[in-house]
Amino acid sequence: MEGVNKPDPQVENKPDPQVEIVVDLDAIAHNVRILAEHAGDAAVMVVVKADGYNHGAAEVARAALAAGARELGTTTVSEAVELRAAGITAPILCWLNTSDTDYANAIAADIEIGVSALTQLEGVAKAARELGRTATVSLKVDTGLNRNGIPAAEFPEVLDLLGRLVAEETVRFRAIFSHLALADEPQHPVNDMQRERFLEFIATAKEHGLQPELVHLANSAAALTRPDLAFDMVRPGIAVYGLSPIPELSDFGLRPAMTFRARVLRVKRVAAGEGVSYGHEWTADRDTTVALVPAGYADGVPRLLGGRFSVALGGVRYPQIGRVCMDQIVVDLGENEAGVRAGDTAVLFGGEPGHPHAQEWADTLGTINYEIVCYPRGRVVRTHVGGDR
Numbered sequence: 001m002e003g004v005n006k007p008d009p010q011v012e013n014k015p016d017p018q019v020e021i022v023v024d025l026d027a028i029a030h031n032v033r034i035l036a037e038h039a040g041d042a043a044v045m046v047v048v049k050a051d052g053y054n055h056g057a058a059e060v061a062r063a064a065l066a067a068g069a070r071e072l073g074t075t076t077v078s079e080a081v082e083l084r085a086a087g088i089t090a091p092i093l094c095w096l097n098t099s100d101t102d103y104a105n106a107i108a109a110d111i112e113i114g115v116s117a118l119t120q121l122e123g124v125a126k127a128a129r130e131l132g133r134t135a136t137v138s139l140k141v142d143t144g145l146n147r148n149g150i151p152a153a154e155f156p157e158v159l160d161l162l163g164r165l166v167a168e169e170t171v172r173f174r175a176i177f178s179h180l181a182l183a184d185e186p187q188h189p190v191n192d193m194q195r196e197r198f199l200e201f202i203a204t205a206k207e208h209g210l211q212p213e214l215v216h217l218a219n220s221a222a223a224l225t226r227p228d229l230a231f232d233m234v235r236p237g238i239a240v241y242g243l244s245p246i247p248e249l250s251d252f253g254l255r256p257a258m259t260f261r262a263r264v265l266r267v268k269r270v271a272a273g274e275g276v277s278y279g280h281e282w283t284a285d286r287d288t289t290v291a292l293v294p295a296g297y298a299d300g301v302p303r304l305l306g307g308r309f310s311v312a313l314g315g316v317r318y319p320q321i322g323r324v325c326m327d328q329i330v331v332d333l334g335e336n337e338a339g340v341r342a343g344d345t346a347v348l349f350g351g352e353p354g355h356p357h358a359q360e361w362a363d364t365l366g367t368i369n370y371e372i373v374c375y376p377r378g379r380v381v382r383t384h385v386g387g388d389r
């Protein structure tokens with residue numbers, strides 16, 4: 001039957017926070033202070049790429065800057081320009097560029113451009129000349145990660161061009177930086193090799209008459225364990241979000257900023273012998289009570305976790321049972337002694353004592369905590385608490 005009521009074209013679609021991530025900006029500030037302590041005299045650049053590791057780049061940036069971070073790092077120009085659009089005026093470096101990246105946009109927004117190839121520097125120069133403005137450039141050098149970065153063999157020709165561009169004031173030469181391959185193994189000799197190569201790159205630039213204003217190398221793991229790699233600035237990402245870059249070594253006193261949670265949709269009894277969820281992979285061996293939680297793989301709960309994790313309700317951990325579905329999971333409450341009810345909050349992972357930790361998901365799935373915080377998506381509503389809001 002056709003709808004009896006005509007749909008109202010003015011109807012406003014409000015997000016329904018059945019499933020959400022809550023980001024604690026006080027935890028971000030706490031983590032930045034820990035990193036700053038380890039950094040000593042070095043400044044802290046907070047890495048907010050990938051929307052602040054899925055925590056909200058602008059909110060994290062503001063909280064981190066208020067807590068003493070000096071600069072921000074992103075991968076793309078567009079991520080950096082978005083921060084400017086959010087009113088953030090601190091120095092921002094973006095480092096994953098191509099020869100046809102929109103450098104004009106970066107220069108106009110006063111974004112520092114990380115250059116990893118001669119063609120990129122040519123692209124920056126062209127855009128700066130067209131705009132009639134000076135571009136700020138940092139050279140990303142490859143000291144052994146063999147991913148992005150200028151290889152040693154190509155460095156002299158980049159320096160030749162950079163020298164000419166600096167002389168004509170098309171470019172301001174800000175920094176030389178590089179990225180470590182094995183920082184999560186602090187004593188690995190590759191770290192020392194990269195340090196040596198880094199120093200050689202700096203020396204080569206000086207031989208070309210090019211003195212960077214600063215140099216930087218350390219990510220979270222190095223910032224927390226290798227003070228000898230701090231140079232002028234450290235560039236932490238994951239530790240800012242409260243997750244350890246070396247979980248088997250220490251949590252470094254960091255506080256996880258993200259809580260992934262959902263509201264219990266309903267609670268009901270299941271009789272002994274009944275199967276639960278698709279495929280009946282879990283069967284009740286006794287009469288029990290289950291809670292339906294509206295978070296599934298479309299929201300970022302990996303299907304591979306099915307039957308292998310637990311959820312906190314009122315400080316008690318309950319096992320998730322059966323398959324993870326697209327939109328929901330089921331949790332076994334047993335006799336439900338705590339009296340869990342529809343509307344209660346189920347924490348999938350979070351930062352409070354008693355909460356499941358993102359690291360547990362990483363361990364179960366054989367991955368790293370970085371990937372876990374990037375999972376929540378789709379219908380998940382993100383809110384921020386704490387900070388100077």
Ligand SMILES: Cc1ncc(COP(=O)(O)O)c(C=O)c1O
Nearest residue numbers: 047179219220221235236237238
């Ligand atoms: C160039 C660069 N610097 C710093 C970081 C931050 O690394 P982490 O999150 O391990 O601290 C990253 C992240 O991949 C990076 O690509």
